[in-house]
Amino acid sequence: MLRLGNPGRRISVGLIGMTFVLSIFAGRLVQLQGLDSKVYAAEAARQRVQVEKLPARRGSITDAHGHELALTLEAREIFVDPSEVDADKRDRVATVLATELGLPKEQITAKFGDGTSQYQQVAAAVDPLVAQRIMSLGLKGVGSKHRYRRDYPGGDLAGTLLGFVGSDGTGLSGLESTYNRLLAGRDGEQFIETGREGQRIPMTRSTMRTPVDGRDVRLTVERDIQWAAQKAIGDQVRATGARTGSVIVMDVQTGHLLAMANAPELDLKNWQKTPQEDWVNRSVTDVFEPGSTNKVITAAAALESGAVRPETVFAVRDNIRCADQVLRDSHPHPVEQLTFSGVVATSSNVGTILAAQKVGDQRLYDMLKRFGFGSRPGSGLLGEEAGLLPDWRRWSGSQRCTVAYGQGVSVTALQTASVYQTVANGGVRVTPQIVAGTTTDRGVFEPSPPGRRTRVIGERTAREVAGMLEAATSTEGTGGLAAIDGYRVAGKTGTAMRYDAKCQGYCGYTSTFVGFAPADKPRLVVLAVIQDPQRGHYGGEIAAPVFKKVMTFALKSKKIPPTATKPPTVRIRAGQ
Numbered sequence: 001m002l003r004l005g006n007p008g009r010r011i012s013v014g015l016i017g018m019t020f021v022l023s024i025f026a027g028r029l030v031q032l033q034g035l036d037s038k039v040y041a042a043e044a045a046r047q048r049v050q051v052e053k054l055p056a057r058r059g060s061i062t063d064a065h066g067h068e069l070a071l072t073l074e075a076r077e078i079f080v081d082p083s084e085v086d087a088d089k090r091d092r093v094a095t096v097l098a099t100e101l102g103l104p105k106e107q108i109t110a111k112f113g114d115g116t117s118q119y120q121q122v123a124a125a126v127d128p129l130v131a132q133r134i135m136s137l138g139l140k141g142v143g144s145k146h147r148y149r150r151d152y153p154g155g156d157l158a159g160t161l162l163g164f165v166g167s168d169g170t171g172l173s174g175l176e177s178t179y180n181r182l183l184a185g186r187d188g189e190q191f192i193e194t195g196r197e198g199q200r201i202p203m204t205r206s207t208m209r210t211p212v213d214g215r216d217v218r219l220t221v222e223r224d225i226q227w228a229a230q231k232a233i234g235d236q237v238r239a240t241g242a243r244t245g246s247v248i249v250m251d252v253q254t255g256h257l258l259a260m261a262n263a264p265e266l267d268l269k270n271w272q273k274t275p276q277e278d279w280v281n282r283s284v285t286d287v288f289e290p291g292s293t294n295k296v297i298t299a300a301a302a303l304e305s306g307a308v309r310p311e312t313v314f315a316v317r318d319n320i321r322c323a324d325q326v327l328r329d330s331h332p333h334p335v336e337q338l339t340f341s342g343v344v345a346t347s348s349n350v351g352t353i354l355a356a357q358k359v360g361d362q363r364l365y366d367m368l369k370r371f372g373f374g375s376r377p378g379s380g381l382l383g384e385e386a387g388l389l390p391d392w393r394r395w396s397g398s399q400r401c402t403v404a405y406g407q408g409v410s411v412t413a414l415q416t417a418s419v420y421q422t423v424a425n426g427g428v429r430v431t432p433q434i435v436a437g438t439t440t441d442r443g444v445f446e447p448s449p450p451g452r453r454t455r456v457i458g459e460r461t462a463r464e465v466a467g468m469l470e471a472a473t474s475t476e477g478t479g480g481l482a483a484i485d486g487y488r489v490a491g492k493t494g495t496a497m498r499y500d501a502k503c504q505g506y507c508g509y510t511s512t513f514v515g516f517a518p519a520d521k522p523r524l525v526v527l528a529v530i531q532d533p534q535r536g537h538y539g540g541e542i543a544a545p546v547f548k549k550v551m552t553f554a555l556k557s558k559k560i561p562p563t564a565t566k567p568p569t570v571r572i573r574a575g576q
Helices: 007-035 037-048 087-101 105-112 128-135 174-178 180-184 223-240 268-273 291-305 340-345 349-359 361-370 399-405 413-424 459-472 544-557
Strands: 049-054 068-080 120-126 142-151 188-193 206-209 217-219 244-251 257-263 313-316 319-322 325-328 336-339 428-430 435-439 445-447 453-455 490-500 505-517 524-531
Touching: 068 087, 068 105, 068 128, 087 105, 087 120, 087 128, 105 120, 120 128, 120 142, 128 142, 174 180, 223 244, 223 257, 223 524, 223 544, 244 413, 244 544, 257 544, 291 340, 291 349, 291 361, 291 399, 291 413, 291 459, 291 490, 291 505, 313 340, 313 349, 319 349, 319 399, 325 349, 325 399, 336 340, 340 349, 340 459, 349 361, 349 399, 361 399, 413 428, 413 459, 413 490, 413 505, 413 524, 459 490, 490 544, 505 544, 524 544
Parallel strands: none
Antiparallel strands: 049 188, 068 120, 068 142, 188 206, 217 435, 244 257, 244 524, 313 336, 319 325, 428 453, 435 445, 490 505, 505 524
16 A cells, blocks of 8 residues: 655655755845845946047147148048858948948958957048948948048148157157147047947946047248248259258247258158158258368357458468378369468368367367257257267367368258358357147147257357358359349358268268358258269259259248348458
């Protein structure tokens, strides 16, 4: 006979089992809602809350008159969510995006991968109208975000000076890099809650940190003068088969840089396709031996020391022995009785050495230092070099002579322009300046403090040197091709052997002309330097014509009239 169990015992066992199971559930609930509640709440929030970057608008870079040289435009980022694009639709989506964006279809197809990714950027800076057209097609898995893009209206206008930004909007070269923090501003953030499909959950919290737009930078550069300088140096570099060239235009009284051009110049719209060696601003980074343009410093040292006067006569041969070297003038000639003014005007190496011997090595070295050799000019431009000025105690036997006419020391184009600004300004050097000012957070223009003023030589010395430089552009001087009708011009040619690391020695020439006008009331300095020209090499024939074109344009652009005075008579040779 089948015996049934005790009902009371079955119920008791059942209740015990149920109590055990319920206690497990209760413990788990206590753990989830009590002990670990914050952990799970945070994880849920992490999955639900999305952080969206709110980009700040990058500030503009303008010329001295407010013309925009670098500006920021509205743009859109196009992206895809591969997990949302059906496998059979990927080819069509890739075809449409490739057509609209002008990108290779294979590049876009690769973004889909295995379909597990939820975000792949397709294009970073798309025109808003193009993005709108793409979004109107209703392609599933394709989205857009608000972005900005950098634009340079002038293309290569002041390219190496301005520099460019990377895909993330960070300045990578030039002024874009130097003033990146000020231009960039501060990006903001927005926190929103979204559902599983990415849609925003209504009535949920949304917090935002507002972006702070970048500030504008106004340069001392004048757009029209910059254009003229670039055209002149670019044309001459091509015409002479030279490697590179630079032009600087500088305001004598303020030290403001009105133009800084290089050839070849950097096209900012296609900088990725340009070799990296052409990204740099050669006017401040490339060092070279200045040649005869350096004779102005030797002349200043000789006059300032009292050892020589402008009318002092030297018996100048066409060669002179210095230690184990025989140094020569640019061309053979019989012994000439040249005044010191004539030595500078005709650019005699031998005559300059004779004057330097009266000055002495230490005093010549000290004068080079006072003019800024061996130190950065102080413009603040990226890559600014100090050049090379060896201590006078380490000069070799021949170097004690060659330094006098600009071989054995190295400078940049900006350093050389600064020397002539000093002479033109009555012996007072003004630190070169490229930034006229910046805007504040409220958009108010705040001018930069004026450049530091330093007296280098006496006013009389500067006036006498200027007279010698004016004679150099006369028919008897080496710079006749720099003369400008109606204006008095002072300047100096320079032709130096060019050191080239590739040939491990001196190969080719550096051709230079630098001067100022009007000579009796100086307003502008223009320097032109051309590296390794293949068709001719003398500064008077290669660089002087560039000076003339740029100076003529700048004088007209600045509306600087001729002074209507006659140059003083300068005696070049004894007995004149």
